[in-house]
Each structure stands twice: as structure tokens, then as C-alpha cells.
Amino acid sequence: MSASQPYSPSERRIDLDWVRIGAFGLLILYHVGMLYVSWGFHIKSDHRLVWLEPVMLLVNPWRLSLLFLVSGVATRFMLGKNHRRALLRARSARLLIPLVFGMLVIVPLQSYAQVIESVGYSGGFPDFYLRHYLSFSVQFCPGPCIMMPTWNHLWFVLYLWVYTASVIGVLAIWPALAERLGAGLGAVLRGPWLLILPCLLFVAWRVVLFPLFPSTHALLGDWYDHADYATSFLIGFLLARDETVWATLERWRWVALAAAAGVFTVFLSIRAGFGLTLAPLPTLKTIAGVVYGCYQWLAMAAVLGMARRLVTADGPVRRYLTDAMFPYYIVHQTAIIMIAHALQGSGLSAGLEAGIIMAGTVATCVVTYEIVRRVSWLRPLFGLRMGTNAPVKAVQQSA
Numbered sequence: 001m002s003a004s005q006p007y008s009p010s011e012r013r014i015d016l017d018w019v020r021i022g023a024f025g026l027l028i029l030y031h032v033g034m035l036y037v038s039w040g041f042h043i044k045s046d047h048r049l050v051w052l053e054p055v056m057l058l059v060n061p062w063r064l065s066l067l068f069l070v071s072g073v074a075t076r077f078m079l080g081k082n083h084r085r086a087l088l089r090a091r092s093a094r095l096l097i098p099l100v101f102g103m104l105v106i107v108p109l110q111s112y113a114q115v116i117e118s119v120g121y122s123g124g125f126p127d128f129y130l131r132h133y134l135s136f137s138v139q140f141c142p143g144p145c146i147m148m149p150t151w152n153h154l155w156f157v158l159y160l161w162v163y164t165a166s167v168i169g170v171l172a173i174w175p176a177l178a179e180r181l182g183a184g185l186g187a188v189l190r191g192p193w194l195l196i197l198p199c200l201l202f203v204a205w206r207v208v209l210f211p212l213f214p215s216t217h218a219l220l221g222d223w224y225d226h227a228d229y230a231t232s233f234l235i236g237f238l239l240a241r242d243e244t245v246w247a248t249l250e251r252w253r254w255v256a257l258a259a260a261a262g263v264f265t266v267f268l269s270i271r272a273g274f275g276l277t278l279a280p281l282p283t284l285k286t287i288a289g290v291v292y293g294c295y296q297w298l299a300m301a302a303v304l305g306m307a308r309r310l311v312t313a314d315g316p317v318r319r320y321l322t323d324a325m326f327p328y329y330i331v332h333q334t335a336i337i338m339i340a341h342a343l344q345g346s347g348l349s350a351g352l353e354a355g356i357i358m359a360g361t362v363a364t365c366v367v368t369y370e371i372v373r374r375v376s377w378l379r380p381l382f383g384l385r386m387g388t389n390a391p392v393k394a395v396q397q398s399a
Contacts, residue, residue, distance in 0.1 A: 014311070014313070014314050015304075015307040015311050016073055016304075018307055018311040019070055020322075021318070021321045021322065021325055023063055023066050024329055026063050027329070027332075028361060028365075032336055035336070035340050035357070036049040036052055036350065037049065037052055042337055043114055043117045043340060045340060045344075045350070047349075047350035049350060057264075057268065061292055061299065062295070062299040064229065065229060065232040065296055068233040069235055071164075071236065072232065072233040072234060072235065072236025072238075073237065073239075073240040074236075075087075075167065075233075075237055076238075076240035076241065077241075078090075079171075084172055088164075088165060088168045091161065091165075092165075096157075096161060097383075098154075098157060098330055098382055099157045099158055099161070103151050106154075107150060107153075107334065108125075108129055111133060111146055111148060111150060111152075112125050112133075113338060113341040114146070115128070115139075115143070115146070116341070118140070119140050121140070136148070153329075154330070155218075155219070159219070162219070163229070163234075181238050182242060186239055186244060189245055189248075190248065192252070194252065195256055195259065195297070195298060198297040199297045199298065202294070203290050204293070205231070206228075206289040206290070207293065209227055210289065212224075228296075232300070246304075249304050249305040250308040251305075252301070253301075253306050256301040256302040257298075257302040257306070260299045263291040263294045263295045267288060267291045323373070324369045326384070327365070327368060327384065328368075328369060330382055332364075335361040339357045340357050
């Protein structure tokens with residue numbers, strides 16, 4: 001298919017389905033890791049694993065941006081098969097219903113465990129839920145200072161809906177804009193420029209916006225995150241049907257991987273304190289921002305290029321996981337936090353504790369999905385289409 005050839009509804013992007021599955025899988029492991037590193041999280045294990053931080057930094061800059069990029073591709077594919085208003089209704093149902101349900105039913109247990117461990121809250125869950133969680137105010141300051149009810153990890157769902165609705169709204173005013181911008185962007189991103197120019201955007205956001213607007217996931221005022229994730233979403237949306245761009249990513253995959261490894265090494269070196277005698281701290285922070293931004297795009301380009309070349313096989317596992325990942329995402333963090341909370345003070349080693357948390361989280365995700373997909377009225381609450389065991393589509397239908 002040439003870059004100008006229209007999208008065919010029968011086209012399947014199995015590689016992007018696998019990328020989405022892999023990214024969600026990494027997210028589950030990453031959130032387990034957050035129990036053991038020095039970075040802020042809702043609760044913490046008694047164990048600290050210093051060696052884990054560089055491992056988590058390997059995926060931290062690009063894991064969520066990649067999900068937004070794949071979601072942008074999926075949105076463009078769906079727009080080729082649906083009217084804008086129909087697509088907005090479908091996406092609103094699939095994203096906003098699970099968001100509200102999650103905030104009212106799934107997330108409260110996370111906040112309950114957090115206030116127990118942070119401020120020693122001694123009331124029962126019903127008391128916490130009715131008196132505090134549904135207060136629609138900031139609670140438990142100066143401890144965790146949680147605005148309740150909260151969306152916690154479900155912020156991704158809200159942001160995705162906002163970007164989708166915004167794109168649909170713009171296209172309602174200027175229907176041809178996506179084709180024009182996509183064609184222009186695709187013409188510019190040829191050869192090595194596909195690896196260079198997007199880097200400059202991510203560098204600009206990291207260097208200019210991040211110091212002023214640190215990540216909050218609070219929607220309003222979260223300007224660095226919006227610049228980062230909306231850029232990723234729009235790259236996927238605008239270039240979804242440009243075969244030349246995807247072929248270039250495949251062809252330059254090893255270059256992207258090598259460059260990503262190089263800039264990540266520089267980033268880790270600066271983070272470890274190397275260079276403090278060679279340059280003042282503000283300069284090193286700027287350099288760290290530059291290499292962080294470059295690493296974001298280069299890592300995504302490498303993953304997308306490798307997936308296009310290596311991960312194209314379809315089968316029952318792919319079809320099962322494509323449908324299961326969104327319900328897994330909805331319940332996984334609550335499972336992690338509640339299992340970790342139950343293990344506090346158990347005296348288990350870090351390895352055994354983490355193993356129990358991961359196994360319990362996977363079991364919770366699988367059991368939840370197996371129940372939900374069989375009960376028609378539960379399916380929309382977890383982002384699945386109405387109807388028991390509805391057929392699974394390719395990436396065109398994914399979140």
C-alpha cells in the first residue's frame with residue numbers, strides 16, 4: 001500500500017496489537033516495581049531495591065507515550081470506518097463508563113490502603129468510603145493530601161478520551177485536516193529525519209515544560225504530560241496510514257535501537273553524578289532533559305520498527321489478550337496495592353514478596369476478565385463491547 005492509498009477496513013496491524021499488549025504488560029510489572037524504589041507511590045514495601053531503579057528508567061520515559069501513539073493509530077483506523085459522531089459515542093462509552101465505574105468501585109480500595117499506611121487511619125472501609133472518599137474534597141492533609149474521589153492510574157483513560165474527543169471536534173470543523181497534515185508530516189519524516197525531528201519535539205517539552213509543569217496526571221495544568229502524550233497520540237493518528245513511514249521505522253530499527261542505547265547511557269551517567277566536575281548542575285540538567293527527550297522517541301521508534309519486522313503472527317493468544325488488556329489495566333493496580341498491603345509486616349524476602357504480588361495480580365486480572373467477559377451487563381463497565389464473548393478485532397478496535 002502506498003502512502004497515498006486509502007485505508008482498507010480489512011487491513012490488520014497485528015504488530016501494533018502486540019505492541020499494545022506488551023506495553024500494558026510492562027505497565028503491570030512497572031507498578032509492582034514502584035513498591036520497591038525510592039519514587040513516590042501510593043504505598044511502599046519495607047524493602048528497597050536500588051538496582052531496580054535503572055531497570056525501571058529503561059522503560060519509564062516511553063512506556064506510556066507508546067500506548068498513546070498506538071491509541072492514535074487505532075483512532076485513525078476507526079475513523080476510516082465510522083462517522084465522527086458515531087465514533088465519539090462509541091469511544092465515550094468504552095472509556096468514560098469504565099472511568100466512572102473504576103473511580104467509584106475499583107480505585108477506592110487503593111486510597112483506603114494508602115491512608116491506613118500514610119496517616120494510620122483506623123476506621124473501616126465503609127466509614128472511609130462514605131465520609132471521606134465521596135467527599136469531593138482534599139482529604140488527609142498534611143499526609144498524602146488526596147483529592148477524593150480520585151482516578152489514580154485511570155488518568156490514562158481520561159486523557160485518551162480528551163485527545164480523541166479533541167481530534168474529532170477539530171475534524172468536525174475541518175474534515176480534510178488529518179489528511180493534509182498527515183501527508184505533509186509524512187513527506188518531511190523521510191529517512192533519518194524520522195528519527196531526528198520527533199526527538200526535537202520531545203526534547204523541547206522536556207527541557208522547557210517539565211521544569212515548569214511537573215507531571216501530576218490531574219488533567220488541569222498538567223501541561224508537560226499533555227504536550228508529551230498528545231504529541232505521541234497525534235504522531236500515531238496522523239501517520240497511521242503512511243506505509244512509507246512504517247517501512248522506514250522497520251528499516252531504521254537497528255539505528256534507532258543503537259541510538260536509544262547511546263543516549264540512555266548518557267542519561268544514566270548524568271543521573272549517577274558523572275560530569276559534576278565538568279559542567280555546572282543547571283547545564284547537566286539541561287543535557288539530561290535533551291537525552292531523556294531523545295530517548296523517548298528513539299526507544300518508541302525501535303520498538304515499533306522491531307515489532308513490524310518480528311511480531312506479525314496472529315493466533316488465539318493475540319486475540320485473547322487484545323480483548324483482555326483493558327480489563328487487566330483497570331483492576332491491576334488495585335490488586336497490586338491490596339496484596340502488598342496485606343503482606344506488610346509478613347517478614348518475607350523482597351523476592352518472595354514481589355513474586356506473590358505479581359502472581360496474585362495476574363490471577364486477579366485473569367479471574368476478573370474471565371468473569372466479566374461472560375456477563376453481558378458487566379462488559380461495558382470494563383471497557384468491553386456489550387454482548388457475551390463478542391469477537392475480538394485487531395488494533396483498529398483497541399483502546
